[in-house]
Amino acid sequence: xxxxxxxxxxxxxxxxxxxxxxxxxxxxxxxxxxxxxxxxxxxxxxxxxxxxxxxxxxxxxxxxxxxxxxxxxxxxxxxxxxxxxxxxxxxxxxxxxxxxxxxxxxxxxxxxxxxxxxxxxxxxxxxxxxxxxxxxxxxxxxxxxxxxxxxxxxxxxxxxxxxx
Amino acid sequence: xxxxxxxxxxxxxxxxxxxxxxxxxxxxxxxxxxxxxxxxxxxxxxxxxxxxxxxxxxxxxxxxxxxxxxxxxxxxxxxxxxxxxxxxxxxxxxxxxxxxxxxxxxxxxxxxxxxxxxxxxxxxxxxxxxxxxxxxxxxxxxxxxxxxxxxxxxxxxxxxxxxxxxxxxxxxxxxxxxxxxxxxxxxxxxxxxxxxxxxxxxxxxxxxxxxxxxxxxxxxxxxxxxxxxxxxxxxxxxxxxxxxxxxxxxxxxxxxxxxxxxxxxxxxxxxxxxxxxxxxxxxxxxxxxxxxxxxxxxxxxxxxxxxxxxxxxxxxxxxxxxxxxxxxxxxxxxxxxxxxxxxxxxxxxxxxxxxxxxxxxxxxxxxxxxxxxxxxxxxxxxxxxxxxxxxxxxxxxxxxxxxxxxxxxxxxxxxxxxxxxxxxxxxxxxxxxxxxxxxxxxxxxxxxxxxxxxxxxxxxxxxxxxxxxxxxxxxxxxxxxxxxxxxxxxxxxxxxxxxxxxxxxxxxxxxxxxxxxxxxxxxxxxxxxxxxxxxxxxxxxxxxxxxxxxxxxxxxxxxxxxxxxxxxxxxxxxxxxxxxxxxxxxxxxxxxxxxxxxxxxxxxxxxxxxxxxxxxxxxxxxxxxxxxxxxxxxxxxxxxxxxxxxxxxxxxxxxxxx
Numbered sequence: 001x002x003x004x005x006x007x008x009x010x011x012x013x014x015x016x017x018x019x020x021x022x023x024x025x026x027x028x029x030x031x032x033x034x035x036x037x038x039x040x041x042x043x044x045x046x047x048x049x050x051x052x053x054x055x056x057x058x059x060x061x062x063x064x065x066x067x068x069x070x071x072x073x074x075x076x077x078x079x080x081x082x083x084x085x086x087x088x089x090x091x092x093x094x095x096x097x098x099x100x101x102x103x104x105x106x107x108x109x110x111x112x113x114x115x116x117x118x119x120x121x122x123x124x125x126x127x128x129x130x131x132x133x134x135x136x137x138x139x140x141x142x143x144x145x146x147x148x149x150x151x152x153x154x155x156x157x158x159x160x161x162x163x164x
Numbered sequence: 165x166x167x168x169x170x171x172x173x174x175x176x177x178x179x180x181x182x183x184x185x186x187x188x189x190x191x192x193x194x195x196x197x198x199x200x201x202x203x204x205x206x207x208x209x210x211x212x213x214x215x216x217x218x219x220x221x222x223x224x225x226x227x228x229x230x231x232x233x234x235x236x237x238x239x240x241x242x243x244x245x246x247x248x249x250x251x252x253x254x255x256x257x258x259x260x261x262x263x264x265x266x267x268x269x270x271x272x273x274x275x276x277x278x279x280x281x282x283x284x285x286x287x288x289x290x291x292x293x294x295x296x297x298x299x300x301x302x303x304x305x306x307x308x309x310x311x312x313x314x315x316x317x318x319x320x321x322x323x324x325x326x327x328x329x330x331x332x333x334x335x336x337x338x339x340x341x342x343x344x345x346x347x348x349x350x351x352x353x354x355x356x357x358x359x360x361x362x363x364x365x366x367x368x369x370x371x372x373x374x375x376x377x378x379x380x381x382x383x384x385x386x387x388x389x390x391x392x393x394x395x396x397x398x399x400x401x402x403x404x405x406x407x408x409x410x411x412x413x414x415x416x417x418x419x420x421x422x423x424x425x426x427x428x429x430x431x432x433x434x435x436x437x438x439x440x441x442x443x444x445x446x447x448x449x450x451x452x453x454x455x456x457x458x459x460x461x462x463x464x465x466x467x468x469x470x471x472x473x474x475x476x477x478x479x480x481x482x483x484x485x486x487x488x489x490x491x492x493x494x495x496x497x498x499x500x501x502x503x504x505x506x507x508x509x510x511x512x513x514x515x516x517x518x519x520x521x522x523x524x525x526x527x528x529x530x531x532x533x534x535x536x537x538x539x540x541x542x543x544x545x546x547x548x549x550x551x552x553x554x555x556x557x558x559x560x561x562x563x564x565x566x567x568x569x570x571x572x573x574x575x576x577x578x579x580x581x582x583x584x585x586x587x588x589x590x591x592x593x594x595x596x597x598x599x600x601x602x603x604x605x606x607x608x609x610x611x612x613x614x615x616x617x618x619x620x621x622x623x624x625x626x627x628x629x630x631x632x633x634x635x636x637x638x639x640x641x642x643x644x645x646x647x648x649x650x651x652x653x654x655x656x657x658x659x660x661x662x663x664x665x666x667x668x669x670x671x672x673x674x675x676x677x678x679x680x681x682x683x684x685x686x687x688x689x690x691x692x693x694x695x696x697x698x699x700x701x702x703x704x705x706x707x708x709x710x711x712x713x714x715x716x717x718x719x720x721x722x723x724x725x726x727x728x729x730x731x732x733x734x735x736x737x738x739x740x741x742x743x744x745x746x747x748x749x750x751x752x753x754x755x756x757x758x759x760x761x762x763x764x765x766x767x768x769x770x771x772x773x774x775x776x777x778x779x780x781x782x783x784x785x786x787x788x789x790x791x792x793x794x795x796x797x798x799x800x801x802x803x804x805x806x807x808x809x810x811x812x813x814x815x816x817x818x819x820x821x822x
Contacts, residue, residue: 005309012316024211024272025289027282029317033324036339042346056347057355061416062192068347069278073205083206090213106217112203123202131193146350148342151366153350 196231314423315388322382337371430541438517447472478699529570629662630669759794
């Protein structure tokens with residue numbers, strides 16, 4: 001028993017030191033530990049439902065996370081071409097260790113639906129409707145970039161992300 | 165530590181927080197069946213990638229019933245665990261392992277589908293392992309591991325901030341707030357929180373101070389790797405950190421607080437190193453206990469009054485008789501409460517003393533009850549001297565109310581009781597069916613008591629202070645008035661072996677003095693009789709007389725019945741020798757004590773028995789011999805098992821090893 005725990009702690013420390021990758025249940029508790037350098041612009045999603053913009057302070061923390069979280073995640077999916085880099089690295093690693101067959105076996109399940117770009121907006125509207133508890137007749141999501149260096153957060157750019 | 169209690173405590177706290185988490189999941193459409201996920205994300209976790217490879221997440225996205233099954237399992241399994249443990253009193257390892265497995269997969273899935281972040285939920289997974297086992301040592305090992313993990317969560321977070329230099333970067337916190345609260349700051353910033361956030365962003369040094377303070381709080385947990393002494397402080401630090409995180413950063417890490425349970429429960433492996441005994445005035449009850457402690461515990465400490473210490477052992481210095489025992493003496497002038505506080509401070513400092521026995525509790529009940537409530541991990545036992553009193557409630561005054569409240573608390577806190585007579589133990593068992601009640605003599609019979617040569621006078625000893633509530637002294641006077649009308653063959657010396665300095669005592673003595681003559685002498689003591697004198701006088705007695713009242717009465721206490729709900733000092737004195745005892749026939753003592761009794765139903769019968777003892781020395785000798793044989797049963801070895809039950813030394817649910 002003691003040996004198991006010691007082994008766990010050693011592995012935890014090793015994984016912690018690896019930092020960029022984790023192996024559940026060895027996770028990393030380094031949140032906000034990197035020096036927070038300001039980016040040139042801050043991206044924010046503005047969600048307008050039935051013509052009314054949603055405001056963060058009107059919602060619990062968790063609920064607001066569920067409003068913006070899928071948008072951020074989907075954005076990440078699009079920007080990374082469905083996490084192509086991660087898959088590429090995984091494939092390289094498995095092939096280097098002689099487990100290329102394993103990658104080929106798992107490959108069909110490693111990608112999201114190719115139709116996700118079309119599916120997501122409709123799914124998001126249904127998701128919001130369930131979350132907010134009323135029908136979402138119209139939905140507009142704008143992606144806005146603000147200047148974080150001034151006092152007044154000047155809007156630099158705005159583009160429509162979803163418009164249903 | 166108490167395995168069953170600790171496991172149930174963990175189970176309830178675990179379920180409470182676990183279902184609180186699920187409740188908020190439900191409110192915010194976070195359960196898989198509510199979310200209806202259509203895509204997954206990669207979070208740079210190899211286990212997650214492994215799970216993606218199995219096709220399970222893809223299957224759930226296509227089949228909504230699978231998400232419903234996952235939610236059903238995650239909701240129902242802990243309930244099944246809880247019900248099973250409550251009904252069977254033990255864990256079902258299969259159920260425990262299945263739950264941990266399902267929880268692991270569920271945590272991976274929610275991170276894939278809505279980026280839940282595993283970190284604040286990891287302890288739910290690790291603590292679930294505690295419900296795999298029914299072996300206390302494994303249970304506590306899991307808790308110890310989780311405690312270290314909880315400390316690691318905070319300590320590693322602090323170390324990362326130090327190692328990566330963010331704590332030395334003054335704009336750190338204001339930048340974090342700016343980036344993390346961008347939604348809030350770029351919206352209609354008319355709320356109080358938005359104002360606070362803007363203020364902190366505008367004052368980087370102040371906000372950096374908060375960041376550095378948070379790092380300091382996290383760093384406190386490093387101490388948790390080396391000592392448990394600060395665990396309560398660490399609980400406060402964790403709560404403060406989580407509250408600040410929620411208030412300032414809007415990061416709901418409250419789920420992490422389940423780790424506090426590992427700081428609250430005392431999960432250290434311990435040896436049954438020591439026992440502390442608290443005694444006030446009934447020092448005559450300590451010798452047996454000390455003999456047993458010497459055998460079964462590595463160390464013993466006794467907190468007692470000066471008078472009790474000086475009179476603990478009649479024939480030698482207590483420190484010579486019990487050389488391994490630490491005697492902490494309450495000197496004259498030291499208040500009771502001060503002494504009690506000292507006792508509990510001693511217990512807190514020296515964790516090697518795993519047990520506490522309250523040998524006599526006659527005042528400051530509430531103080532003891534509160535202290536014991538605050539130290540739930542200590543094994544506590546208690547000697548109950550008067551059973552009825554222990555179950556009596558009263559609202560007649562502040563003291564009575566506090567005592568009643570204290571008794572209520574003690575009934576719930578203490579489950580192990582010591583009595584001097586089996587009948588008293590039985591009385592307690594009738595009122596507290598789940599309590600352990602054992603009967604152990606207040607001192608053990610040492611045997612081989614030398615036969616005293618026949619003296620000129622026949623010595624009758626009435627032990628105990630001259631007190632109208634306990635003994636029937638008017639009956640003694642009436643007896644001798646009648647008995648001495650026929651001059652006995654030998655001179656009788658009556659020894660009132662106790663304080664007769666009270667007004668009542670002086671009156672009794674004055675009446676008895678009237679009978680003094682060449683055939684009757686009276687010896688009395690004006691004040692406390694020192695133990696060595698007491699034992700010497702007791703040993704010289706030809707006959708002990710116990711003219712007990714059937715009930716012990718008192719103005720502010722319920723009546724107690726001798727032999728059933730209260731033990732007279734006689735049961736402690738008998739083992740000092742093998743002298744016959746003249747006692748009323750209603751006094752029902754069990755064997756082997758009863759072997760010493762010469763019962764009488766009336767004063768006439770008592771007179772007959774006294775004449776027989778006086779006139780038939782061979783009968784008296786035979787009686788002494790039979791008492792000696794009977795008392796051999798009162799040897800320590802015969803009470804070892806009861807003592808171990810009293811102190812739970814053989815209880816497998818205590819992870820205490822010798």
